[in-house]
Amino acid sequence: MTTESKLAPIRKGLLEFLVLKIVGARSVYVPDILRRLAGTEFATQEGTLYPLLSKLRREDLVQYEWQESDAGPPRKYYRLTEAGQAQLAALDEYWTRINRTVSDIGT
Amino acid sequence: MQRLSVTARLNRSTLQFEEAAYARLAGYLDEAALTLAGNPDQAEILADLEQAIADKCHGRMATGPATVTLAELEPVLEEIGSVQVPGGAQAEPQPTRPTTRPLQQVSEGALISGVCQGIARYFGLDVTLLRVIAVLLLFVSGGGMIVVYLALMLLLPFAPRQPGSEPIRTIPARSRQFAGFVRSKFGAATS
Numbered sequence: 561m562t563t564e565s566k567l568a569p570i571r572k573g574l575l576e577f578l579v580l581k582i583v584g585a586r587s588v589y590v591p592d593i594l595r596r597l598a599g600t601e602f603a604t605q606e607g608t609l610y611p612l613l614s615k616l617r618r619e620d621l622v623q624y625e626w627q628e629s630d631a632g633p634p635r636k637y638y639r640l641t642e643a644g645q646a647q648l649a650a651l652d653e654y655w656t657r658i659n660r661t662v663s664d665i666g667t
Numbered sequence: 668m669q670r671l672s673v674t675a676r677l678n679r680s681t682l683q684f685e686e687a688a689y690a691r692l693a694g695y696l697d698e699a700a701l702t703l704a705g706n707p708d709q710a711e712i713l714a715d716l717e718q719a720i721a722d723k724c725h726g727r728m729a730t731g732p733a734t735v736t737l738a739e740l741e742p743v744l745e746e747i748g749s750v751q752v753p754g755g756a757q758a759e760p761q762p763t764r765p766t767t768r769p770l771q772q773v774s775e776g777a778l779i780s781g782v783c784q785g786i787a788r789y790f791g792l793d794v795t796l797l798r799v800i801a802v803l804l805l806f807v808s809g810g811g812m813i814v815v816y817l818a819l820m821l822l823l824p825f826a827p828r829q830p831g832s833e834p835i836r837t838i839p840a841r842s843r844q845f846a847g848f849v850r851s852k853f854g855a856a857t858s
Contacts (some may be wrong), residue, residue: 576753590715590719604748605746605747605748606715606716606719606746606747606748607699607716607747607748607749607750607751608748608750608751608753610712610715610716610719610750611703611706611708611712611750611751611752611753612753614706614708614711614712615753617708618707618708632680632722632725633678633679633680633718636715
């Protein structure tokens with residue numbers, strides 16, 4: 561098993577957390593999210609992001625509203641629901657904890 | 668010679684596509700629809716993707732209305748990527764059951780031997796319903812059901828124990844006690 565094949569599932573699992581973080585910072589539409597992740601280890605595509613956002617919306621973690629744009633059709637702007645904010649806080653806290661565990665163990 | 672083109676309405680935008688490009692686009696959307704089959708938001712995600720494709724095509728064709736060629740469409744689809752269903756640990760439960768599922772007895776959580784549980788798992792039915800039917804048949808058949816049950820009990824192989832798998836249905840403690848009582852009264856032959 562190559563290193564990459566072990567890293568891919570870690571990134572995949574963390575993508576949802578990062579999307580919640582981005583949406584939690586301010587109301588965004590999909591190209592904003594893609595731009596924010598581009599160039600990072602978590603660079604992703606519409607084909608991945610739209611199904612993920614729709615899952616998060618079904619779980620009542622994010623919601624969107626339509627906003628008119630100067631160019632082209634109206635856009636969906638996403639933001640966190642209260643449940644989404646609570647989950648983001650929990651994930652953030654958990655992430656800090658496992659990060660500490662990972663760096664403490666084996667040293 | 669006139670170049671064949673197709674007008675396609677992508678969500679809220681209308682675009683002209685060269686025939687080859689249109690076929691490629693239809694193929695991409697078909698595949699996306701297939702990947703999203705069973706997803707309650709399938710239509711909405713497809714609409715989002717169509718809009719993203721349309722926006723990107725517009726962005727690539729700076730000079731007014733024109734026909735999207737295959738060469739112009741390919742990088743757009745490349746950028747959007749194939750549809751990936753969010754998965755990982757909490758993948759949504761698959762409603763479809765595996766096609767080749769053997770008919771077996773399931774002894775975990777069984778009341779007698781696990782025949783009803785096995786049949787329930789095979790057909791995707793509620794165990795309790797099957798047990799009720801079995802008991803009714805027992806009376807209607809005038810004892811013939813006992814023979815059928817015993818035959819199934821002897822013939823059906825046991826499903827391998829799966830430590831990780833949840834039992835089909837947890838039996839309430841009281842009916843477990845009752846089953847124990849019945850077994851102690853009527854001998855260990857059925858246990």
